[in-house]
Amino acid sequence: MIVELGHFCLVLAFVLSLSQSVFPIFASNSNFKQLHSITLRMSLLNAFCVALSFMSLIWAFIVSDFSVSLVAEHSHSSKPMIYKISGTWGNHEGSLLMWILILSIFGAGLALTQKTMPISQKSLILGIQGSIGSAFLAFSLFTSNPFKRLSNIPLNGNGLNPVLQDIGLALHPPTLYVGYVGLSLAFSFAVAALLTNSFDKNWARYMRVWVQIAWCALTLGIGLGSWWAYYELGWGGWWFWDPVENASLMPWLAATALLHSVIVVEQREQLKSWTVLLAIIGFSLSLLGTFIVRSGLLTSVHSFASDPTRGLFILGILIISIGPPLILFAIRGPKLKTDGPLVLVSRETALIANNFLLICAAIVVLIGTFYPIALEVATGIKITVGPPYFDATFNPIMGLLLIIIGIGPFMIWRQGLTPKAKHIWTISVGISLLTTFIFIQANTSLSIGALAGISTVTWLGATIICGLVIKVRTLKRNSKSDFWQRLIRLQWGMWVAHFGIVIFLIGALGESVFKNESVARMHIGEEIQIGAEKAKLKSIFTRAGSNYEALVATLYIFDGQDNHIGTLYPEKRIYPVERQTTTEAGIRHELTHDYYAVLGDGNQTDGYTIRLYRKPFVSWIWFGIILMASGAAVSALTKFNNHKKSLKALQS
Amino acid sequence: MMFKLSLIVKLFIVLFFLTIVSFINDKIDISGFLVKNASAITAEEMLSDPILEKRARNISAKLRCLVCQNQSIDESDAELAVDLRRQVREYLEDGMTNKQIFKALAEKYGEFVLLSPTFQPATYLLWGAPLLILAIGILLIANLFSSSKINFPKSSSDTKVFPELMTITCKQNKNDTEKNSVRYTQISTISRLALPVLILLLSVGIYLSIGSPDLIDYSPSDDNTLRAQAENELLEKNQLALKSFEEAKKRVEKNPDSLSAQFMLAATASQIGSIEVEISALKKALLLSEGDSRIKSQLAETLTRQANGQVTKAASNLISEVLKHDRKDIRALYLRGLELFQKGELTDAISYWKFTAERILPNSPLADKIRADVEQAAELAKIEIPNLTFSSVPAFNIGVLKREKNLINVDNNTFEKKLSQFATLSQNEQNQFIQQMTRRLLENLRQQPDNFDGWLKLAQAYLSISNFDLADDALISAINALSSEEQRISLIEFALLSHSSPKSIQIAGSQLSKISGELKNSFSVKFLQGEYARQIGDKKQAIRHWSDILNRMPTESNQAKTLQTYINSLENTSYGLLPNQ
C-alpha cells in the first residue's frame, strides 16, 4: 500500500513538475497572471509529493519489503536499522530520488522565502526548476524506477556493499547533493535573467544566498567524502585525484568563483554576463559529476554500480538542459555586458583574478579528467593522467590564488587599498620568511614545493590575522558606543572562510610533507617504530558484529619514554551475506597528529601485516573545511536576517 | 612598524611561533626516521640505501597499478604491484635514472602505466593547456582594463538603496495580485476545477501503465514470519545434515565394505559440501557395487563440481561408460552436453541438452540451467535459440490438489475454476498454479505438523514440479509425523519408488532398519529392502531379498513372474538397472 502510494506520488510529482514548467510561459504570454502564484503553490505541492514518495521508499527499506526490487537488491533483513535507512540512497535509483527530493525542496524553499522578489520572476525561476525536475523525474520513473516490484518475491535481499555500511553513507551523499542541486537554483536564476534580459544588483542579492547555501553544503559534502575515504578505504589518503573526486571538485571551483563574482554584480553591477555564465557552468559541472559517477565512463575507486545506458540518458538530460541555456547565453549574453570603469588596484580586480584562477583550475581538472577519453576516442592511444599531473598544474594555480586571497580583502571597491594594508603585508612577509628560514634550518631535505607551500600558508595566515586585528583596532578607535554593533557587521563570513583555508592547508601540508609510514609483518608482542613512537601488537582477537565477523588487532602506542599513550584497533571484517571483506582502519585522533593503523593479511605463525601511519595535522584538513563552510553559513544567515529585518521595517 | 602593534598582535605572533616551534619539534623528531626508515611497503622489499629507497617510493607513486581501478603501485596490494615495485628497486640498484626507469616500464606496458604522461605530441595539448588557458585569460582580462576609463560617475543604480527597491517590488506584487485575482475569478471557474482533475487523471494514467497496483495490499510482514521459518529450517537442516554425516562416517568406520554405508556417506557429504569426502566415498561405493552406472554418473557430476564446472577427463570417461549402458541417464546426458560445449562443439552440445530436457520437468533447477546453457551455446554458435520440450506435468498431481482442497484452504470458486480449466492452461501457467497451491499447502501443514498424509502429498506435489530438494524436506517432515508402521511403509515406498533421490534413498534405508517384528518379513517390506539394495547398487543383497519373497510365493502368479524377470535382469547385467516395464 505505502509503496504504491509512494509510486503514485512520484508520478504525480512528475505531472506537477511538467505543469510547473509550462505555467510561467503561459502566464507571461497571457492574461492569466494568477498562474504565477499557482506555480508557486505547485512547487510546494511538488516537494510534498516527492517527500512522501521518498519517505515511502525509506519505509520499504525499514520494513524490508523485498517485493520492491530495489530493496531486494540492496538490503537484507539482518542489516542494522541505520544502514537499512541509509541504504535507501546507497544505490542509483534511491540516490536519484534523493537528488529529485532536494531539487524540489530547493524550489519550495524559494517559493516560501524571498517574498520581496517580483512574483513573475519567481515563477519563471520555479518554472525552470520544474523543467529540470521533470527531466529527472522522467529519468527516474521510466528508466530507473525505485518502486519497481518483483512478481517472484524473494525471502531475503542481496545485502549492501559493506563499504557502504557506514555512517559516511548516511551523511556524505545527502550533503553533497544539497550542494550539487543547490547550484540548480543559481542556474535557474541565471537562465531566467537571460530570458527576461534583466540582471541587476537585486537579482544578484537574491541569488547570492542560494549560492552560499549550495557552496556551504558542497564544501561540507566534499569534506565528508574525503573524511569517509580517509578512514574507510584504508590507504590513509584523503584525496586521490580520482575522477569521481574531480567530478565534485569542478562544480566546487565553479561555485566558489560564482560566490565571489556575484558579489561584484551586487556591489558594482559588473561581470554580469560572466556571472550568468558561471551559474550555468556550475550546474552543468554538477550534472557532469552525476554523469561521471553513474555512467561508468571513467574508472574510479568510488563509483557505484555504473551502467552505460543510464549514462546516455543523463547525457541526454545534460544536452537538453545545458545546451539551450548556453545558446541563449551566446545570443543574450553580450547584452548583459556592462563596461564599467576598472582599475588595477581595486576589490573588483582581485575578485576577477580570483574568478580567473578558479576557472583555470576547474578547466585544468576538466582537461586532466577528460583528456584520456578524448585521446582514446581520437587516436586510440591510452594514457593515464594521475596525481602527478594535477600536482604539477593544479597546485601552482592554487598557489597564485592563495596570494590573491591574501591581497584581495585589503583592496576596496572602485580603487585603492584599506588603511595599513601595506603594513600588514610587510609584517606577514616578514613572518613568512622567518618561518621558512626556521624550517630550512631544521630540515634540509624539504623540497622546493613544500617550502613554497609553507611560506605561502604562513604568509596568508599572518595577513588574515593581522588584518583582522588591525580592523578591530581601528574600529575601536573610531567608534564609541556602537563598537559591538559595528564589530558584528564586519564581513565575518569571509574572514572565517578564508581562515578555514589556512587551517585546511596546514593539515594538507602536514599530512603530505611530514607524514610517517611503517609497514611490517608482526607477531604478537612485537614492536614497530613510527616516528619517535613505538607501536606494539598486543593481541589479535575475533569479534562478532551486528552482521559481520571481525578480526581485531590491539596495537598499543608508546611514546619515546615508553609511556602508553593510546591504543589502536584496526579491524578486518567479513560480511557473510555479501561475501566480502573490508578493512577498518584503527585511528587515534590527536590535535596535532593522527595515528592510523591498517590490519593486513596474516596468521598466528607468520605474523600479520600491519601498516601504521603517523599523520601530522591531518584532522586540521576537516577543521578547515568546517570553518570554510561555516563562513558561508554565517554569511547566508546574516543575509536572511537582513532581509527579514528590512521586510519588517517595511511592513511597520 | 612592528613596535607600534598592540598587545594582541604581539601575543598572536608569540603564539604563532610557538605553534611553529612545536611543529618543528615534531619535525626534528621525525627527520631522523625519515631517512632511516624511509617507510617501505614491506620490510622484505626495502632497499638498504635510504636515498635509493626514497627514490623508489617516489617512482612507485608515479606508476599506475594496472589491475586496480585507480591506484599507484605504491598504494596497491595487488600482486602485480608488488612485482613492479620490486622491479623498480632492481632498476635503481642497476643505477638507472628515474627517466630511464619510466621509459623502460612504458616500453613494456605502454604510456598507460605512467600516472604522469610524458611530454609527446599526443600530450602537448594536455601539458600546454594550463599555460594556454592562463595566456588566453590574461589577454581577455587585459582587454577589460584597456577599455575602461578611470572616473567614477555615480550610476543611477548606485543611488537606489535596497530597501527602497524592495518597497517598490512589494507594492508591485500586491498590485499584481489584486488586479489579477479579479480578472482570474472572472475567467475561470471551470479551469480552477479542470486543472487539478487534469493533473490527477494524467498521473493516474501514467501510474497505471508503470505501477503495480495489483501488489497494493501486499504486506511484507507476512514474509517476515516465512523468512524466519526458512532461516530456522535451514539451520535445522544444516544441523541435521551434519548429524547424519557424522553417523554415516561412524557406520563407514565400523563397516567399510558396506555399500549402503559408503553411499550414505557420499549423500551426506554432498549435503554439507564436503566434496573430497563425497568423491572418495563414491569411488569406494563404485568399487563395491562393481561399477553401478547410477554411482558412476553421480561421481562424474561430483568431479565436475570439484573442477568448478569443468568436465574433466576422468568425468568424461565415466560419462561414456554410463551412456554405453543407459542412454537415458539424465546426469550423464547433461554432462556430456556440457563437455561438448566446453570443447566448442556447440551444436552437438545443444542436441544433448535437448535430449536431456525431454527427460526432465520444465521447472526443475536443472531445467533452468539447461535453458540458460542452450541459450548461451546458441548465441555463441550464432544460431537461433532452439525450442526445448520438457517432460510434461504428471496428471496425478491435479488429483492430489483436488483431494487436499480443504487443506489448501483457498477460495473455492477461483480454485475450482482454475482446476477445471487446468488442461487448457499453458504449461507455464500450470506450473505456476501448482506452485502457488503447494505454497499454500505448506503453510497450512505448518499449522498441523502431524498430518502424515498431507506431508506425503506435499512431497508428491513438489516432485511433480521437479523441486527435489523440497520434496526431500517434506519427506523428513513426514517422518516426524509418522504414527503407524503402515505409514512408515508407504513412506519408504514413496521414497524409493516415486522419488529415489540420494537423500530419499538414504531416508528409505534408515526407515527400513527401523521396521521390526513380524512386519519385517512381510512381502512388501522384503520387496522394498530388495529395491533399496538395488538402488544403492548392492546387487547381491537385492537378489537375496527378492529370491526370499519369490520362494514364498505361488510360482504361477503374475507378481512372481515379474519379480523373476527383475532378478534375472539383475543377474545378467553388471549394473543395477531394471528393464523398462
Next chain:
Amino acid sequence: MNIRFLLPIGIFLALVTISAVSMLSMLNGDQASKQLPSPLIGKKAPDLILAPLNTTLSTSQKKSDLKQSVENEPFLVNFFASWCAPCQKEAPFLNKLSNKIPIIGVAYKDRSDELAIFLERFGDPFIKIGFDNDGKTAINWGVYGIPETFLISNEGKIIARHAGEITNEVFNSLFIPSIQEMIR
C-alpha cells in the same frame, strides 16, 4: 554575435561529443577497447629464459631459453596459472589449438605439484612449460593479468597479444589475420 560568447557552447559540445562517442563504444561492448594495447607488438619478443618443467613434472633447476624449442615457425606464448579460473576455461580450446600451432606455457607464480594436477585435469597443450615465480618474465612481456597469450612470428617478433581468456573467436579475429599478414 560575439565570438567570446560562443566559446562556452563550443566547449560544451566538444565535451558532450567525446563522452557520447566513448559511451557508445562502451555500449557496443568493444572488447579491444577494454584491453590495454601492448607496446611490444611488432617488436622482438623478450627473453623467455626460465626453469622448464620436464616430463616427470619436477622442476629442473637449470634455466634455458624456451624460445629455442621452436624453430622457424610462428608459435604462441601463453601465460597461465593453475589457480586462475579463466585459464581452466581456456584449457580445452588450447588443447585443440595445440595441433595447429606450438604453444609455450609460462606458469606464473605456480607450484609444480599444483601444476601437475592442473595439467592432468585439463590437459597439457604445451610443448614446453617454464616457471615464472618471481613474475619478472611477466613484467618483461608487459603481462598485466593472467591468462595472456602472445603470438610470435617466425622471425621472433610479437605480432599479436590477447589479454584474458582466449577463445575461438579471438583466435580467428585477432591471431589468424596477424599470421596471414606475416606470411604476406
